[in-house]
Amino acid sequence: xxxxxxxxxxxxxxxxxxxxxxxxxxxxxxxxxxxxxxxxxxxxxxxxxxxxxxxxxxxxxxxxxxxxxxxxxxxxxxxxxxxxxxxxxxxxxxxxxxxxxxxxxxxxxxxxxxxxxxxxxxxxxxxxxxxxxxxxxxxxxxxxxxxxxxxxxxxxxxxxxxxxxxxxxxxxxxxxxxxxxxxxxxxxxxxxxxxxxxxxxxxxxxxxxxxxxxxxxxxxxxxxxxxxxxxxxxxxxxxxxxxxxxxxxxxxxxxxxxxxxxxxxxxxxxxxxxxxxxxxxxxxxxxxxxxxxxxxxxxxxx
Ligand code: XIL
Numbered sequence: 001x002x003x004x005x006x007x008x009x010x011x012x013x014x015x016x017x018x019x020x021x022x023x024x025x026x027x028x029x030x031x032x033x034x035x036x037x038x039x040x041x042x043x044x045x046x047x048x049x050x051x052x053x054x055x056x057x058x059x060x061x062x063x064x065x066x067x068x069x070x071x072x073x074x075x076x077x078x079x080x081x082x083x084x085x086x087x088x089x090x091x092x093x094x095x096x097x098x099x100x101x102x103x104x105x106x107x108x109x110x111x112x113x114x115x116x117x118x119x120x121x122x123x124x125x126x127x128x129x130x131x132x133x134x135x136x137x138x139x140x141x142x143x144x145x146x147x148x149x150x151x152x153x154x155x156x157x158x159x160x161x162x163x164x165x166x167x168x169x170x171x172x173x174x175x176x177x178x179x180x181x182x183x184x185x186x187x188x189x190x191x192x193x194x195x196x197x198x199x200x201x202x203x204x205x206x207x208x209x210x211x212x213x214x215x216x217x218x219x220x221x222x223x224x225x226x227x228x229x230x231x232x233x234x235x236x237x238x239x240x241x242x243x244x245x246x247x248x249x250x251x252x253x254x255x256x257x258x259x260x261x262x263x264x265x266x267x268x269x270x271x272x273x274x275x276x277x278x279x280x281x282x283x284x285x286x287x288x289x290x291x292x293x294x295x296x297x298x299x300x301x302x
Contacts, residue, residue: 004284004295005038007302008264011257015302016078016266018043018235020274021062024069028289032270039120039266040070041078041234043276047087051111055091055103060114067118078234078266079115079122081169082108083153085140086127093141101145105156112160123169123202123234124157125150131172135183150187151196158197169202169234175214176223188227202234205252206268208282209239213248218255225261235268237275237282238294246297249284253301 001007008015016039023029033040044050045062052058070077083104095103112122128150130138137143150168157166168188173181184201191198201224207213214220224231233256238248256262269275273287284295 001299001302004036004299004302007299009038010302013256013262013302014039014076014264014266016040016264017270018266018268019066019069019270021045021065023274024065029270029274030069032285032289034073037266037270038075039078039264040066040075041080041266042066043269044087046080046111046115048082048084048092048107049087049089052092052107053089055089056106056110058110058114063115067115071118076120077115077118078232079112079119079164080234081123081126082111082157083124083142083149084126085138085142088141096141097145100141101149101152104142104145104149105152108153108156109160112157112164116161117163119161119164121165121167121200121202121232122157122161124154124166126169127171128168129170129173129180129183129187131180133179135179135186137183151191154191154197165199165230166197167200167202167232167234168198169204171204171206171235172211173201173203174205174207174211174217174220176216176220181220185223185227188224188229192227192229198229200230200232200263202232204235204268205233205237206235207238207248207252208280213238213251217252218258221255221259221262225259230261230263231259232263233265236265237268237277239277239280239282241281242293245281246293249294250297250301253298257301 004015272281
């Protein structure tokens with residue numbers, strides 16, 4: 001294939017990107033996005049603060065713009081995200097206990113219902129575990145509603161959109177030996193054992209010098225897959241430049257392609273200038289839309 005999406009499709013996989021609604025009017029941006037990618041994640045527009053700015057008053061304007069652009073160009077959509085400690089609207093940040101539990105479940109139900117039939121996979125819950133060596137859940141208002149909040153969110157999502165794949169998504173879960181990776185693994189194993197609906201695990205895979213592509217990355221992907229879930233690389237970006245960066249992208253692609261249940265890779269933005277990383281050049285296209293060495297190594301590895 002001569003594009004990322006075409007090359008990925010040769011092995012039955014997708015290649016995606018995060019898209020920002022406010023850039024959909026910029027043709028330099030949409031030309032690359034439309035040509036190279038076939039799975040679209042809204043970078044911010046489906047998050048809790050965007051979709052429910054006031055309690056039980058939903059705003060799908062910008063999320064709908066992204067879904068409409070994606071579907072009219074023949075692309076699939078990854079929903080991101082239904083339940084998360086971050087980017088909560090103010091009203092939710094101030095809630096707790098059973099009122100928050102109900103509000104969270106209402107949010108999951110309403111948003112998943114609005115997009116029913118249009119979402120390939122939902123990141124139902126994002127970033128619920130702590131960093132570091134504890135393997136514990138992250139302390140958050142959602143966690144304080146009870147340890148079963150994650151499974152409650154997954155059950156509500158399944159009821160609202162039975163055909164969407166339901167994923168757990170997190171970062172720093174790439175190194176198989178990390179406590180956080182093991183904690184997510186144990187959550188998924190427990191869900192599968194008890195019949196809690198879960199179909200996939202997303203590894204965000206934001207890599208930099210503090211958090212490099214681990215040598216055991218393929219082991220992590222294959223270990224999750226062995227639990228009976230698909231795995232996806234959901235927010236890939238890798239700090240650096242030149243051949244070192246290109247080499248790291250190649251390693252990520254090779255790890256995914258070696259695992260049959262690694263079904264797709266998404267990068268977290270189109271050009272370096274679109275990246276959420278304030279400084280740095282972590283993506284596949286430079287600010288002028290030129291293909292970087294990392295683009296070529298990614299394409300060649302697919
Ligand atoms: C980031 C967006 O890229 C930024 O525009 C926003 O200001 C903050 O969130 N993990 C996730 C994504 O799951 O939703 C985050 O996206 C990046 C880290």
